Amino acid sequence: MRERDLAMSNQPFGTRLRAVMNERGPLCVGIDPHAHLLDAWDLPDTPEGLASFTYGVVDALGDRVGVFKPQSAFFERFGSAGIAVLEQATARLREAGAVVIIDAKRGDIGTTMAGYAAAYLSEKAPLACDALTVSPYLGFGSLQPAVDEARASGAGLFVLALTSNPEGPQFQAARTADGSTVAGAVLDGLRALNADAEDLGSFGAVVGATIAKTTENLDIRGPLLAPGLGAQGATAESLADVFGPAVRNVVPSSSREILGAGPDAVSLQDAAARANDAYRTVLGY
Numbered sequence: 001m002r003e004r005d006l007a008m009s010n011q012p013f014g015t016r017l018r019a020v021m022n023e024r025g026p027l028c029v030g031i032d033p034h035a036h037l038l039d040a041w042d043l044p045d046t047p048e049g050l051a052s053f054t055y056g057v058v059d060a061l062g063d064r065v066g067v068f069k070p071q072s073a074f075f076e077r078f079g080s081a082g083i084a085v086l087e088q089a090t091a092r093l094r095e096a097g098a099v100v101i102i103d104a105k106r107g108d109i110g111t112t113m114a115g116y117a118a119a120y121l122s123e124k125a126p127l128a129c130d131a132l133t134v135s136p137y138l139g140f141g142s143l144q145p146a147v148d149e150a151r152a153s154g155a156g157l158f159v160l161a162l163t164s165n166p167e168g169p170q171f172q173a174a175r176t177a178d179g180s181t182v183a184g185a186v187l188d189g190l191r192a193l194n195a196d197a198e199d200l201g202s203f204g205a206v207v208g209a210t211i212a213k214t215t216e217n218l219d220i221r222g223p224l225l226a227p228g229l230g231a232q233g234a235t236a237e238s239l240a241d242v243f244g245p246a247v248r249n250v251v252p253s254s255s256r257e258i259l260g261a262g263p264d265a266v267s268l269q270d271a272a273a274r275a276n277d278a279y280r281t282v283l284g285y
């Protein structure tokens, strides 16, 4: 491990995330090995194809992009062989100095949530990552074991708040008993968890870049993971509008748009560099 990485490794997730975005730019590359992308890369839809695709991304971008978001679903569909690739890729990306957010959207009753937290957030776990996406729909409090594990291990969480899909508002805009929206209650919960953070806290929200300008308070003193760029239609220019004064804390995430440039490593690097430059300008890095 390099000296800088060693010094950073004991810092909380939010601090490490800000440092890597300062150093490498804010872009988060989503690793979503869709069957159609394996085909476009001339790879078979098998565990071997999945491994070539994933390690191709890791080798081309692991030491130049700051943040990666592997989508667990596309690894899970190959069973244990797919999970082994996710495990290997996560370890290799972290070794290369990148931050890895596993997008698994876990959520369950508190005791089972503790199991998920141990699986992804404990440093000793085979699948240990820097942060995990979680779902608050069993109640924000059900996430407490993951919050505790994240605090203990210096990891982070991204809680679904205002998702990028058009169906999201059906639940997220609904009102809770105290009159706030469900999304607003999630954002309030995160703001409380980040209350002591100096710059960027470790407890983030998922807020799609595709949502219209929102009246919700996005100032949670934590990162705002923003999928929806590229293939889902949102652009770098739209980020300032959607996120307003909180735009500096956005982690812009793009999967298919970048991955579609492969398999050639230089083309992948060019696509990532172009996207990173556009986000740097808008987010002020």
Ligand SMILES: O=c1ccn([C@@H]2O[C@H](COP(=O)(O)O)[C@@H](O)[C@H]2O)c(=O)[nH]1
Binding pocket: 030, 032, 071, 103, 162, 163, 164, 165, 206, 207, 208, 227, 228, 229, 230, 231, 232, 253, 254, 255, 256, 257
């Ligand atoms: O609100 C959400 C939450 C998660 N996602 C995930 O992000 C990527 C988007 O992929 P693109 O190819 O860049 O569209 C994917 O893994 C989703 O599950 C999201 O899109 N929206």
